[in-house]
Amino acid sequence: MIRLVNICKTYKSQMVLDRLNLEIDHKKITVIIGKSGEGKSVLLKHIIGLSKPDSGNIYIDGVDITKINDKKLNEVRKKFGMLFQDSALFDSMTVGENVAFPLKEHTRLSKKDIDNIVEDKLSYVSLESVAYKMPSELSGGMRKRVGLARALALDPEIILFDEPTSGLDPVTCDSIDNLIVETWQRTKSTFVVISHDIESTFKIAHKVGMLYNGKIIEIGTPVEIKSSNNPIVKRFIRRRDI
Amino acid sequence: MIRFFELIGKIFIGIIEELGGLFLLLISSAVWMLRPPFRFNVIMRQMEFVGVNSIIIVLVTALFTGMVFALQTYHGFKTFGAESLVGPSLALAVTRELGPVFTALMVTGRAGSAMAAEIGTMKVTEQIDALHVMSVNPIQYLVMPRILAGIVMLPVLTAMSDFIAIVGGYFVGVELLDINSGIFLDKINEMVGVDDVFNGLVKSTCFGLILTLVGCYKGINTKDGAKGVGKATTQAVVFASVAIFISDYILTTVMF
Numbered sequence: 001m002i003r004l005v006n007i008c009k010t011y012k013s014q015m016v017l018d019r020l021n022l023e024i025d026h027k028k029i030t031v032i033i034g035k036s037g038e039g040k041s042v043l044l045k046h047i048i049g050l051s052k053p054d055s056g057n058i059y060i061d062g063v064d065i066t067k068i069n070d071k072k073l074n075e076v077r078k079k080f081g082m083l084f085q086d087s088a089l090f091d092s093m094t095v096g097e098n099v100a101f102p103l104k105e106h107t108r109l110s111k112k113d114i115d116n117i118v119e120d121k122l123s124y125v126s127l128e129s130v131a132y133k134m135p136s137e138l139s140g141g142m143r144k145r146v147g148l149a150r151a152l153a154l155d156p157e158i159i160l161f162d163e164p165t166s167g168l169d170p171v172t173c174d175s176i177d178n179l180i181v182e183t184w185q186r187t188k189s190t191f192v193v194i195s196h197d198i199e200s201t202f203k204i205a206h207k208v209g210m211l212y213n214g215k216i217i218e219i220g221t222p223v224e225i226k227s228s229n230n231p232i233v234k235r236f237i238r239r240r241d242i
Numbered sequence: 243m244i245r246f247f248e249l250i251g252k253i254f255i256g257i258i259e260e261l262g263g264l265f266l267l268l269i270s271s272a273v274w275m276l277r278p279p280f281r282f283n284v285i286m287r288q289m290e291f292v293g294v295n296s297i298i299i300v301l302v303t304a305l306f307t308g309m310v311f312a313l314q315t316y317h318g319f320k321t322f323g324a325e326s327l328v329g330p331s332l333a334l335a336v337t338r339e340l341g342p343v344f345t346a347l348m349v350t351g352r353a354g355s356a357m358a359a360e361i362g363t364m365k366v367t368e369q370i371d372a373l374h375v376m377s378v379n380p381i382q383y384l385v386m387p388r389i390l391a392g393i394v395m396l397p398v399l400t401a402m403s404d405f406i407a408i409v410g411g412y413f414v415g416v417e418l419l420d421i422n423s424g425i426f427l428d429k430i431n432e433m434v435g436v437d438d439v440f441n442g443l444v445k446s447t448c449f450g451l452i453l454t455l456v457g458c459y460k461g462i463n464t465k466d467g468a469k470g471v472g473k474a475t476t477q478a479v480v481f482a483s484v485a486i487f488i489s490d491y492i493l494t495t496v497m498f
Binding site for chain 2 (some may be wrong): 048049050072075078081084090092093100104106
């Protein structure tokens, strides 16, 4: 269970998160939507402890990560996997080494076992043939898939997705959406997705929350969000300026 | 007038901030050096990068430095008939100053800049955030192995550089300018002590620390995308080079 209580965050005198409250459902796909620059990625970075709030509390399975030291935070982070906006693959390593990295760091598995898991994760994202390629040799969509394979390497309980379809063509977007849904069906983990892609959001989400002016102004199932009376939500999902 | 003082104050605060940041990074790296996990393969890779891959460029620089030094001092000493001092003056200059400083400057240009660029690129492309997410401390994984490699490999490179510079000087002095080989070597033996070589190697250890620390610090504090990476790389080379010269003066004052 992820719970954010009264989170405030200010960057250069601009209030990005303003007494934000949010509860993420366990083992569901929650998509946070909002305009570019609204602070969606900032919110995600708070959930995984990459940014600290000015005030407020963030509970991960009951542990307030704003009050623990780095060592304990690292233990909490082992529950997470994350797919970054630009994949954030280590460009000095091959694709296979990228996927193997968390396994080498946090398990005592033999090289053979690690190789088997890497092969399994890469074949799951249909990229078993690129294990020896460098990330720079891959397309944007392939990089996202490898990023997902790396995020899945340790079978985390929670997976965060930062704009998983940004910068991709519509066909690749669709395939990434399908992959997210298939991955959820297979892992039944808690997924938190940040997106401004309405079509993609309604395709994958069990629950949708809208971030506006530093607050979650509406949260509900896709059906509830589609029928919302909130004028800001209405305009956003109809792709009109808010 | 107030603006002038504001500017001076801003520069002063900037320098203090940078020095504070470098010091904190140094302390943090030292602490992480003692904590498991110990990634020997990562440290060995950095030693290869800083040390082994710098050998050719360092030795070529040393060879020609020694040759030029012998040529210049020969013509100077010849005017008052003291050609026999070419060998010891070369050996003293190389072991005390030229070897450590030139080696550090070459490694700064090759490896220090690359560290700033590589870590800076990792910063702006969220690869450092990815390390955090995977519960891997970036100071321990990226900075500490580089600093350790600098501290260990710079004295090794400097020792090789000292030797090759003297060989270059010997070749020019003895083979080309007809200085007596026995006098050349005897005078070196007579006037250059073990402490000259040792102090030079201590200096190079300090330079190794400075160039890697500055390179990593600039990399890890990179902002503003590709432009920021370029700026960090340039600053790493300039700041490390200046810091090497300043610390060289301080160390020379203390040691010799």
